Amino acid sequence: MKNPFLISSFVFIFLFSFSMYLGSPVYSQTTPSDKNEYLHPANKEKVIDETVDEFYLALRDLKYPIHQEVFQRYKQKSKQQQRHLDTALFKEMPDASVNVRKKILFNEVEKLNYITFDGNILRTYPNIDINYHQTVSPDRQVYFFYSFKDTEKEFKGNYAIYDVETKEMVAGGSTYMPKLNLTMNTYDKESLEKVAKGMYSSS
Numbered sequence: 001m002k003n004p005f006l007i008s009s010f011v012f013i014f015l016f017s018f019s020m021y022l023g024s025p026v027y028s029q030t031t032p033s034d035k036n037e038y039l040h041p042a043n044k045e046k047v048i049d050e051t052v053d054e055f056y057l058a059l060r061d062l063k064y065p066i067h068q069e070v071f072q073r074y075k076q077k078s079k080q081q082q083r084h085l086d087t088a089l090f091k092e093m094p095d096a097s098v099n100v101r102k103k104i105l106f107n108e109v110e111k112l113n114y115i116t117f118d119g120n121i122l123r124t125y126p127n128i129d130i131n132y133h134q135t136v137s138p139d140r141q142v143y144f145f146y147s148f149k150d151t152e153k154e155f156k157g158n159y160a161i162y163d164v165e166t167k168e169m170v171a172g173g174s175t176y177m178p179k180l181n182l183t184m185n186t187y188d189k190e191s192l193e194k195v196a197k198g199m200y201s202s203s
Helices: 002-022 052-060 065-075 106-112 189-200
Strands: 098-105 114-117 122-125 141-150 154-163 169-178
Touching (some): 052 098, 122 169
16 A cells, blocks of 8 residues: 555656756746836927027026036035036037037937047947947937047047936946057048038938
């Protein structure tokens, strides 16, 4: 009588262990959401009258509370840290080769990357990849600002992307890149201006 019991117990344990090893289809199933939940959801159909130039002036005049808060936070920091205020509250460079202001959808910002040569390799700036900004819908309206100076000796640039509705910055930064002193690293200023105008002309 004991042998059949032991055999059936062994078979049950084996089958249970084997099913656990394979994984039960009931427990392994997931229910992925078809709809991404963005902190900044799509709003490409929404009409927002403020132009990019109007927003730039409002930003510089600290018209909105969110920018006043940023300004106050920076004013409490050391003089060294306050140097970054023009990045946190975007300001065009006074000696820029090119200044860009655009009101676009977030999925269009990647097209506005600029390519420069550092005397060794081609470099892209700002090198924006929207896949790294998963809180912002590709169909979200944004203000895009970009200011850079590209010469034979150096490349300096800063950019900022602001949400059109909330007025908060969703991406931004600045860079400085010295260039190698090579004879091949020469620029025709007129050619640079043509390239920049071609890339950033309003559609």
